[in-house]
Amino acid sequence: MTIEARDRKILWGRSHNLCAICRLPLVLDATATDRESVVGDEAHIVAQSSGGPRAGLIPAGELDKYDNLILLCKVHHKQVDDQPMFFNAEHLRQLKAAHERWAAEKFDVLATGDVRHGSNSRVEVAVEIAGPDAATIGWDSQQSLRGNPAGQYMTFEGRQGIYWMLVGILLLMAVLATAGTIAGTWAWRIAFVGFIAIDTPLIIGYWRLAMQPIRLEVGAVGVQTFFPKGSAWMPWDLIDRIDVIRVDGNLGVTAWSRHADDFPTSTEAGTGAHYVPSLGAVTLCPLGPLRAGRRDVLRALRFYGRNRCA
Known part of the structure; x- marks a missing residue:
């Protein structure tokens, strides 16, 4: 089966030619020597092939319908297919629905009247409102997904060696304190137990920093x-x-x-x-x-x- 023109037009129209995840434009302007470049994919939520990501969840006759399609840039198309456990079918449907709701609200100025019969100033307003503003597209200050496109960012990694060293020192101190609770007097045992109670959260904290700097x-x-x-x-x-x-x-x-x-x-x-x-x-x-x-x-x-x- 193939995607019908009707489903394709609905998908691109409701997504406003933007990736459902990063919301970057999927049609790039023509250059002086070449025509426009289309960098978007009509990705399947449930894969067509039996061994593909999220395969087998819906009947074969529904695979190429609009409800099973999501518009993505090529980077995020690759990511959702490589990470099907995180990007499960329900998650992708939610991303698609949220993006299309945002697009409907973001560009609703175009729905309030036919731009073809409006003035030039009306068209200019529509273009201005369509400009990017993360505050109106469901910006999440704590989002875990990478916000920058692949290859378009610089990474600065955290230190790990110093944290492993601190973990080792604290573990050694915990071992010595444990030995002290066994061999020491009651007063020393109480002191060592208190020390261990303080030492353990520090070990856990530095361990996390070492594992995930x-x-x-x-x-x-x-x-x-x-x-x-x-x-x-x-x-x-x-x-x-x-x-x-x-x-x-x-x-x-x-x-x-x-x-x-x-x-x-x-x-x-x-x-x-x-x-x-x-x-x-x-x-x-x-x-x-x-x-x-x-x-x-x-x-x-x-x-x-x-x-x-x-």
């Missing part, structure tokens, strides 16, 4: 940080200014934005991204745990953020 990604769409207990994401279109400054004695990537207070405070976030009320900004990532200096991070922020970084 902080990672900073600065890319074409925005700035994203991955922490052991979550992530932080801020697109460029929400950032007024960004810099690496010292906050509460620690260097960190700090962004000024009208949505900075959407992030939790330092008390609520722990070591993650947090809102700094005194600055009216959000510290997205500390530099201390990273294997990178201020100059390297600033270079990436200036390259991708352009005039947003001094």
Whole structure:
């Protein structure tokens, strides 16, 4: 079977030629020497082939229907097929529905009247409203999916060696304290038990940092940080200014934005991204745990953020 023209038109029309995940345009402008380039795929939620991702969930006659199709860029088409456990059929249907709801609301100015019979100013308003604004497309400050397209970001990895060393020292101290509780007097036993109670959470915390070190990604769409207990994401279109400054004695990537207070405070976030009320900004990532200096991070922020970084 093949996708009918009717289903194809509905899919592209309701998706407004945008990827359902990253919402980047899927039709690129023509150049001086070549025509337009289509970089979107009409991806199947449930695969056509018997061994494909999410296969066998619906009858064969429904595989090429609109309800089983989702419009994706080539990067996310590859990702959803490579990661079918995470991108299961229900998840993809939810992504599709959310994207089409957003598209209907985002571009509803075109539905209020026929642009073909309107004035030139009406067309200009429609184009302006269609511009990107992450605040109106269901922006999630803690999204775990990578926000930047593949190959269009720079990564700064966190340190691991120092955390493994701390884990080793704390484990050794825990072993010695355990021996002390066995051989010592009652007073020493109580002291050692108290020490172990304090030592154990530290071991767990540094273990997590060693296994999943902080990672900073600065890319074409925005700035994203991955922490052991979550992530932080801020697109460029929400950032007024960004810099690496010292906050509460620690260097960190700090962004000024009208949505900075959407992030939790330092008390609520722990070591993650947090809102700094005194600055009216959000510290997205500390530099201390990273294997990178201020100059390297600033270079990436200036390259991708352009005039947003001094």
